Amino acid sequence: MPQPLTATVQSRFPARFPTAGALLAALALTATACTSGAAAPLSDTGTDVPVRRGGSLVIGAEQEPDCADWIGTCGASVWGTYLMQAQTIPQVFDVRLKGKNWTPVPSNLMAYEPTTKLVGKQQRITYRLNPKAVWSDGKPITSADLKYTALQVRDSKAIFDKSGYDRITSIATPDSTTAVVTLRSPYGNWKQLFGAGYGVLPSHLLRGKDRGAVMKDGYSFSGGPWKIASWKKGVSVTLVPNDRYWGPKPHLDKVTFQFASDTSAAIQAFSGGTFDALYPTPQLTTADQIKALGGAARMQVQSQTGxxxxxxxxxxxxxxxxxxxxxxxxxxxxxxxxxxxxxxxxxxxxxxxxxxxxxxxxxxxxxxxxxxxxxxxxxxxxxxxxxxxxxxxxxxxxxxxxxxxxxxxxxxxxxxxxxxxxxxxxxxxxxxxxxxxxxxxxxxxxxxxxxxxxxxxxxxxxxxxxxxxxxxxxxxxxxxxxxxxxxxxxxxxxxxxxxxxxxxxxxxxxxxxxxxxxxxxxxxxxxxxxxxxxxxVPNVLVTGKRVGGPLSINPVEGPWWNLEDWGLAK
Structure with missing residues (x-):
């Protein structure tokens, strides 16, 4: 389904969509790779800086999402994914670099890789969940959660994109860890279902309630490594570790994303130590500003973008x-x-x-x-x-x-x-x-x-x-x-x-x-x-000396796709 058309807010969903403002970032960044001093060269590989446990980071965020109801029309901003959705909502497939290609791979939510086959003219997809996967309240993530999510997308109003979900004819849940989804016709992009953009929502917390009302201003549940501690509208989003997460736990005690829509002001805040990292959409003066930071700014440029x-x-x-x-x-x-x-x-x-x-x-x-x-x-x-x-x-x-x-x-x-x-x-x-x-x-x-x-x-x-x-x-x-x-x-x-x-x-x-x-x-x-x-048009991530961890940009899930691995540099 075609996506909304905006200049500065990019969509999270797996289709092509026009953006009028992205080239502004590209040109402004063209000079930043040729920096003086110790600034980083052009690199797609990222860096890996050893970290210590504990502490907190403050990251500048250029855009604030309208809401946190990720399957609703108000939740379309890709910055919503970067700040909250990718950190708290489990998904069936992650997107990772395999060899030279960004490829969907089964996440740790899955016990096995989902399988698909044609049955007549229909496509049947079988999902088997990891029995260790739990929500932040300790309740298991089950096949009922996949069914709830799919039917919310297929049948609800004001849903941003129903692509693929609109082909669903039935969802069987033979046991708590198995879901079988049948599509009326083949769908080549089937791996996106329950993946980037939507993920899986907790049926035991949302069934029978107004999903949009519960989620729109942030929510207390999580199936990821982080939980939303607070969302102060117009100011910041703060994340804290999800102690019930079954995967690797975050190194940091807290991460705060502080909204700063003015790029020049954000770079000044970075220079002064207020921000530890930026994912900038620079104006034409940005190149000189980043140059002036010299070795204080670690810059990564990703050319394999969308x-x-x-x-x-x-x-x-x-x-x-x-x-x-x-x-x-x-x-x-x-x-x-x-x-x-x-x-x-x-x-x-x-x-x-x-x-x-x-x-x-x-x-x-x-x-x-x-x-x-x-x-x-x-x-x-x-x-x-x-x-x-x-x-x-x-x-x-x-x-x-x-x-x-x-x-x-x-x-x-x-x-x-x-x-x-x-x-x-x-x-x-x-x-x-x-x-x-x-x-x-x-x-x-x-x-x-x-x-x-x-x-x-x-x-x-x-x-x-x-x-x-x-x-x-x-x-x-x-x-x-x-x-x-x-x-x-x-x-x-x-x-x-x-x-x-x-x-x-x-x-x-x-x-x-x-x-x-x-x-x-x-x-x-x-x-x-x-x-x-x-x-x-490439993507750019700027981090300061305090930031450690394997730092790189995921073109689908954003620059903080592995925020649980970030920490204060040793």
Whole structure:
């Protein structure tokens, strides 16, 4: 199901969704990898600093979630996951790095890896729970909890995303540690069920009650290593260890996430010792601020993220309703020059050659690599499509110029820089591009869903290692009355033969076959050039000298995915 469209609050759920503000972070961070003194170099590996037991940390948090009802529409903020949900709600699958790929792996909630099989046209999934798993009140986590959670998602109102759960026809609980879920049709992303985003909720505490009312302002129960000690709205969230947790216990006595939406102020607080760690979305001044911290700031940059920046062409609007024009456009954009300008100081110099984000690299191909700057090819394509250049050097056809407007986030200096580079490159190739930016609310609330644009510049974010190209490129995802105006194929893309291949990607249970289908889909997309990928956008974690532990960023579960392993450095 398509996700809400915001500029600064990213969704927690396993689909693709546009974000207007993420590139602001990316450009601002490009200078931070080239720091002076002892600042950390570009690294995906993280660090491991020995810790001692006890003590507390204060971490700056840029965003405060609206509520803590994780399956409700109000609980969509990814910061809710970072601060509370990942720390307190057990889930069936975790996402971990295996080799080069972020992969769903069974969590310690499970006694065995869940299994799945087809029974006729239905999919049957069997879960066997770890008998040691208990809630913070000492009550076992049981199959009844899985059933309660699934039916709350499937049957309740104001649920953020029912994808997968809406296929459930029955849930059997033959014993307290076994649940058997039957889906009416195959669901390739079945490992996300009871995983990232929702997890498992305690039926013995919530059944018969208003779940949203109980959870929205925080809750006392936990099935994770931490409990919510307090949530002071507008101020902070404080976590303390869950003494009943059956896994490794936290080293720290307390962690406080203090809300600080102003990035510059947060960095100053970090510099002064108020904050021990940050996960910043920097403004353009952030690079110099982090440089000035020298060895006091330990910085990690993660390139294998779920963030993909692209140029989105409206296939239903002139001039991009012509495949020839779209291809000529692709041969006229020097994507490598743009990427080097924006991300070179991170060590990211090559453009993205796929519409799969780095998080989904196992499903990605490199079919867009053939689109390098080539003025001769662009000219041949335009002439064959009936275009000629006028006296000013711009392409003209039937009295209309090859002119279009680009739309992105107003006031975002990084977007404006990208647009200026594009404007110069395209003018040399005979295209006239003008800039008309707007607010995120206007872009994603009105302009993009209505298809009222020609060229868009924004990011797509994948929040689970599952291929979901259909959310962006399937004809069924074009916003319409049929889908209640909810699709995110804003570009009105209709590539012949693509939809059946995307359906195979969505429903195929064999991963090898799924990868093959994904590659076929990407080739069809690249051959049509319905839009053009630019670059992956990295994540950054900044920690101070007091912080120890294995410190790294999980692109799905966030920078504090293993907070129980953090501690005060020895």
């Amino acid at each position: 963030n993909l920046q692209a140029l989105w062409l409206n296939n239903a609007k002139f001039p991009f309703d012509s495949s020839a024009v779209r291809k000529a456009f692709a041969y006229s954009v020097d994507r490598e020059a743009i990427v080097k300008r924006l991300f070179g100081s991170y060590g990211v110099t090559a453009p993205a050659q796929s519409f799969q984000s780095p998080l989904l690299s196992r499903y990605a191909s490199t079919d867009f690599s053939g689109y390098q700057p080539d003025a001769a090819k662009a000219e041949r394509l335009m002439k064959a499509d009936g275009w000629t250049k006028d006296g000013s050097g711009f392409w003209t056809k039937n009295g209309k110029k090859a002119a279009f407007t680009v739309t992105s986030l107003a006031g975002n200096q990084s977007r404006e820089l990208t647009e200026q580079i594009l404007q110069s490159q395209l003018a040399k190739a005979g295209f006239r591009m003008t800039i008309k930016n707007s607010t995120p609310a206007n872009i994603f609330g009105r302009i993009a869903p209505a298809g009222d644009f020609q060229l868009g510049l924004w990011n797509l974010t994948d929040s689970f290692p599952n291929p979901t190209l259909s959310a962006t490129f399937s004809g069924t995802a074009i916003p319409s009355a049929a889908n209640h105006q909810s699709g995110i194929n804003f570009m009105r893309i209709r590539v012949p033969g693509l939809d059946p291949v995307l359906e195979r990607v969505d429903t195929e249970l064999d991963d090898t076959a799924r990868i093959e289908a994904s590659h076929r889909a990407e080739k069809l997309i690249a051959d049509s050039v319905p839009s053009l990928p630019l670059a992956a």
